[in-house]
Amino acid sequence: MEDWALARLNTQQIDLSSQSQAEAYGQLTRNELASICSQLNCDAAFIVFHHPNDYQAFGGILPHDVRWIDEKPPQPTINTRQVKPKQGIEANSAVNQVINSAIDGLISDDNYLESVFAAKDAKFATEMLPQRALNALKVLTEHSLMMSRPCNVGDTWLVLGVITHKPLALVLDKHAYHLASSLELQALSFSIAKKDRQYQELFQQLPIPCALIDSDNRVMGLNHIAKNSLSLELTASVFTLLDVDDHAMLHDTLHIVREGLLRQAWCEVPLLLSGQRHWFKLSFCHALDDKAQLLMLAEDITERYRLADELSFHSNHDVLTGLPNRVQFELLLDEALKDPDSANACVAFLDLDQFQVINDVSGHQAGDELLCQVAKRLKLLLRKGDVVARLGGDEFGILMYSATQESAxxxxxxxCLQLSEHEFQWRKVKHNVSVSMGLAKLDKNAGDIYTVLSQIDASCRLAKEEGRNQWHFYSKDDPQISKLYNQMLASVDITGALALDEFELFYQLIEPLEKADTGLHMEVLLRMVQKDGSYVSPAIFLPAAERYNLASRIDRWVIDNLLKWGANNLATWQQLTMVSINLSALSLGDQKFMSWLEMRLMVEPELVDKLCFEITETAAVSQLDQATALIDLLQPLGCKLALDDFGSGFSSFAYLKCLDVDFVKIDGQFVVNLCQDKSDKAIVAAICQLGKDMEFEVIAEFVESVEVGYLLKNLGVDYAQGYAIAKPQRLSSLTSGLRTPWLVSEASFYSGADI
Structure with a gap:
């Protein structure tokens, strides 16, 4: 009783919730204990366990015919069982003290013992006892020996003991070792069986098709879903799932896992199931068994591939018409441009005439329906193999392979003929349909597709200017095309110049002919600065800006930089009398620009009262509401408004009744030959008289001589502007805003002037 040893047994791995397993394990334990009782010729053999739940499955055995007597000891103890040996030994306190001392020695460490079990053929054990109640175990016997071997497994301590009235040698150590080993092996056996059962259940319950693949690539197991969804049979090769072309991919995937290059690898391959093509992601990893099998998971990704194909279609096709979109058309055009076999190809660009009218009158739904109808007609009117694409809005592109200029x-x-005869009616409203087309040969020397696109765009614009429902074939020797094409190139330069701040402000004086103002009147002009430092005239780049909707961006740049100059040269600015700025007609119709202009002027209160904005007569008359709105915006801020190029447009004085302008600027065509042309004099005189009656001042431009200046003065013109007075100069060179009079006296005015 002095040499105690404690063994650990992993009984937690035993599924005691399984009645059959618990009974089998308990039977093993009882058999082992019976064998020990027989070999040692003792009264009973028993086991003490640490784990609180293990007593449900274990018990002991008594070799003799014994009877059980229950008694209730004082609290806090619980019911104890007493065994009366065959010899009829009476219960006595001395024996109880021996047993109690033995158990107390066993449980000297508080962590060892929670439950006590004894060998029995009925119940011979205490139930889950607290520490302080363990000394209630009383067994009527002469001696009790306990011995065990360490097992080094699990969380449960096991102690083997026997109850005997005979002295025993310490042979109990050997029996404890055997018992612990047997229990441990049995526990491991049950654990392995349980894990295998759990693995099989998990394999069958996985929500995707699974299969076990052996080293010869044969199918050795299938779960329920795989049996129902995959065309696989047991022992068949997994390669039977795939087309021959995909075998190499599957082989490489299997090789990667088997060689340990990756723990898991996958491939995406198409499978033919029930006559339909499905995409599957086949994933492989090592199975949890000793057969070197691979576990295959088959994930159906057909929907993802369908969505990817649909997304690819939508990314390359127009949603409304189903035609290839601009991206796809440019890709095809680029391939044709690089393909040496497509030497003879032509490209066309077309858009619908007056399409905006249909949207405005019948709505965008009508416009969408017309686009769909036109798309269908175009496909029918093209040759087999040619491509028509919707490039955006009402614009279409056509790529004609193996086409000459004549066939194109x-x-x-x-x-043009068929679409002009196309009848389009929307809710009882009939609309005329026509297109303008630009064509060009696919020039291999063009460099890139954007050069080709700009050529056909220029041709299409020229077709529109020629009266619509026309087509025009591009030729680099065509002067009209060259002019339009140069404007398109200029628009690119404008965009770059705006981004890189490659513009510079100039000014030209406007000379008072009667007033003795001390400050300068001047008009702000714009020049584009080239790489070599030379300047590009507005006559070159402004038409391109108007055509390609860049005018309002230029106007914004001019106003913003002029006000910055004024703020940085405030003393000079305050000396000035008037600073004129030209506004484009497009800016008048640009609500975003007008809102920006109002905000920009409001933050410069010390500068705005010097400003005068010039708009052309044509712009004012064609956009009368916008011009009136501009006047309403400028007048409260103290700005003035001038009507530029008066007489070049509508030339109707009636429009002046609707426009409260401060200045009217006579078009230069009536000034250049003023000294020789009586009609010009009459027109100028009439405008001056109208100005006096309607209270606006008159400015004459293109003044190229002093003689013209004196004549304008005598006719009643208030201001003159031209090279005879001053040529445009850089605004950065202006250091004083004070004026030096131009016409000192009339001595130089020749006496024969006919007024």
Whole structure:
């Protein structure tokens, strides 16, 4: 009783919730204990366990015919069982003290013992006892020996003991070792069986098709879903799932896992199931068994591939018409440009005439329906193999393979004729349909597709200017095309110049002919600065800006930089009398620009009262509401408004009744030959008289001589502007805002002037 040893047994791995397993394990334990009782010729053999739940499955055995007597000891103890040996030994306190001392020695460490079990053929054990109640175990016997071997497994301590009235040698150590080993092996066996059962259940319950693949790539197991969804049979090769072309991919995937290059690898392959093509992601990893099998998971990704195909279609096709979009058309055009076999190809660009009218009158739904109808007609009117694409809005592109200029021209004629006869009616409203087309040969020397696109765009614009429902074939020797094409190139330069701040402000004086103002009147002008430092005239880049909707951006740059100059040169600015700025007609119709202009002027209160904005007569008359709105915006801020190029447009004095302008600027065509042309004099005189009656001042431009200046003065013109007075100069060179009079006296005015 002095040499105690404690063994650990992993009984937690035993599934005691399984009645059959618990009974089998308990039977093993009882058999082992019976064998120990027989070999040692003792009264009973028992086991003490640490784990609180293990007593449900274990018990002991008594070799003799014994009877059980229950008694209730004082609290806090619980019911104890007493065994009366065969010899009829009476219960006595001395024996109880021996047993109690033995158990107390066993449980000297508080962590060892929670439950006590004894060998029995009925119940011979205490139930889960607290520490202080363990000394209630009383067994009527003469001696009790306990011995065990360490097992080094699990969380449960095991102690083997026997109850005997005979002295025993310490042979109990050997039996404890055997018992612990047997229990441990049995526990491991049950654990392995349980894990295998759990693995099989998990394999069958996985929500995707699974299969076990052996080293010869044969199918050795299938779960329920795989049996129902995959065309696989047991022992068949997994390669039977795939087309021959995909075998190499699957082989490489299997090789990567088997060689340990990756713990898991996958491939995406198409499978033919029930006559339909499905995409699957086949994933492989090592199975949890000793057969070197691979676990295959088959994930159906057909929907993802369908969505990817649909997304690819939408990314390359127009949603409304189903035609290829601009991206796809440019890709095809680029391939044709690089393909040496497509030497003879032509490209066309077309857009619908007056399409905006249909949107405005019948709504955008009507416009969408017309675009769909036109798309269908175009596909019918093209040759087999040619491509038509919707490039955006009402614009379409056509790529004609193996086409000469003559055959492309025939296609263009057919399209223009057929679409002009197309009847489009929307809710009882009939609309005329026609297109303008630009065509060009696919020039291999063009460099890139954007050069080709700009050529056909220029041709299409020229067709519109020629009266619409026309087509025009591009030729680099065509002067009209060259002019339009140069404007398109200029628009690119404008965009770059705006981004890089490659503009510079100039000014030209406006001379008072009667007033003795001390400050300068001047008009702000704009020049584009080239790489070599030379300047580009507005006559070159402004038409391109107007055509390509860049005018309002230029106007914004001019106003913003002029006000910055004024703020930085405030003393000079305050000396000035008037600073004129030209506004584009497009800026008048640009609400975003007008809102920006109002905010920009409001933050410069010390500068705005010097400003005078010039708009052309044509712009004012064609956009009368916008011009009136501009006046309403400028007047409260103290700005003035001038009507530029008066007489070059509508030339109707009636429009002046609707426009409360401060200045009218006579078009230069009536000033250049003023000294020789009586009609010009009459027109100028009439405008001056009208100005006096309607209280606006008159400015004459293109003044190229002093003689013209004196004549204008005598006719009643208030201001003159031209090279005779001053040529445009850089604004950065202006250091004083004080004026030096131009016409000192009339001595130089020749006496024969006919006024």
């Amino acid at each position: 021209t025939l296609v263009a004629k057919r399209i």
